Amino acid sequence: AGKGLFVSRNGGLTWEIMDAGLEKFNNAAKHVLTVLPPDGVRPLLIGTEGAGLIKYLGGRWKPAGEGLPEKLKVNQLVADPNNSEHIAMATRFNGLWESSDGGSSWTLLRKGPYGVASCVAIGQDSTVLAFFAQEGLVLARGGKAQRPTPFGNNVIMQLRPRSPVGWFAALADDGVAELDGDAKVVRAIDKGMDATRIKAFIQGKGSRALLAGDRNGVFYSAKGKNTWTKRDTGMQMAPVSSFALQGDDLYAGTEGSGVFLWDEQEGKWLDRGRAMGTANTVSSLVAAPDGSIYAGTEGGVLSTRDGGMGWTRVNSGLPHSSRWSLAFDPKKKGVLWAAAEGGLFATENSGESWTSVESRPFEEALHSQGKLWLRSRDRVETLTGGKSQTVYEARQGETLRSFLPTKFGLWVGTSDGLWLVKDGREEQLWEGVGVTALLVGNKNNRLYVGTDGRGVKVFRLQ
Secondary structure, X not given: OOOOOEEXXXXXXXXXXXXXXXXXXXXXHHOEEXXXXXXXXXOEEEEEEOOOEEEEEOOEEEEOOEOOOOOOEEEEEEEEOOEEEEEEEEEEOOOEEEEOOOOOEOEEXXXXXXXXXXXXXXXXXXXXXXXXXXXXXXXXXXXXXXXXXXXXXXXXXXXXXXXXXXXEEEEOOOOEEEEOOOOOEEEEEOOXXXXXXEEEXXXXXXXXXXXXXXXXXXXXXXXXOOOOEEOOOOOOOXXXXXXXXXXXXXXXXXXXXXXXXXXXXXXXXXXXXXXHOOOOEEEEEEEOXXXXXXXXXOOEEEEEOOOOOOOEEOOOOOOOOOOOEEEEOOOOOOOEEEEEOOEEEEEOOOOOOOEEEEOOOOOEXXXXXXXXXXXXXXEEEEEEOOEEEEEEEOOOOOOEEEEEEEOOEEEEEEOOEEEEEEOOEXXXXXXXXXXXXXXXXXXXXXXXXXXXXXXXXXXXXX
């Protein structure tokens, strides 16, 4: 925290600072981001927030590493579990580096378009694996880096080697992933972890069955209680942001992997996003009255009439946006709304052309109880006859994350809890946690609340 490096020689009872000599470097030398302890011929190494790599040798701090960029920002240093002189380094803006002589000299393995390697590990077979922000996982063998393997929108915070080969990846939002020697996901390890970020709900077959989409796939509950099982075979840990039910066909929209269709007989998800091209980050998925499916993506609005085998762009009149939320009027064929940061747009011909309705930014659109409901970052409002009416306005410091109009009233999920708006009154029912998704069961009078890191909370409605 800007003070340098501390060391304890008695198991943490007392500490002493090792800052003598760091003043000859720039101020960033005391912002230590990663430490690699000495081992054999390898000295103590620290990676800093802008003063590069520094070694402690002979009781003094000295610059380390030949050929490294000036003012380097080092995210992580790791050593080969079987060779202490084989080191890898993940940096911010300068990519991934490798040393075979304990950090004396370095070779650039990969920089990439952004140069941000956030974490790195060396496997039991000396293979280097790094996570690059906005790109995915990169393997390097024999001094040569392979092309990135996309990892959806999951962010990997730490990598650790596993035996005999492979790695464990600690995810920012949802548990741990086990990777094989080629950096492919073997399985998710999240049983007992209360760290699930819920993105979407949908009612399954049966009066209580429920599916929840989260940051690495789908969870299923047969009775709509807090007993869940993973249901993500075929998805490879894709973050699920939305669901749509067209007849008996269940679709899931993901962030980075397109759309999937659930195959009940095979018990797995089938990829229906290949024809979407690069527009594979789905923020909204809706089933239209005419039997088609519409997807709001970073590449605009797409539709399919053949179960996802083929997709058509229906963007005429829409501006560019990285995220679209879609809503249908079930009683008016061809009427669809699309909301984004560029405003609200409407079509009356199933997307052949769009017209602007509002120029204000919106996060979500929903047609319910004969009205069009809209959510922005600070309010929920209805739009009737071209006139908007605010129903709920966020408190200072609060961000709206979800909402659901029901016969019980308007449920609003915020960055700090759950609110109920009824008969003009507002009541906070739960606080201290972000509420990201809401669903009321069809027949069991339960409110399902998806949270930002604490799984699903179930409330019984009276």
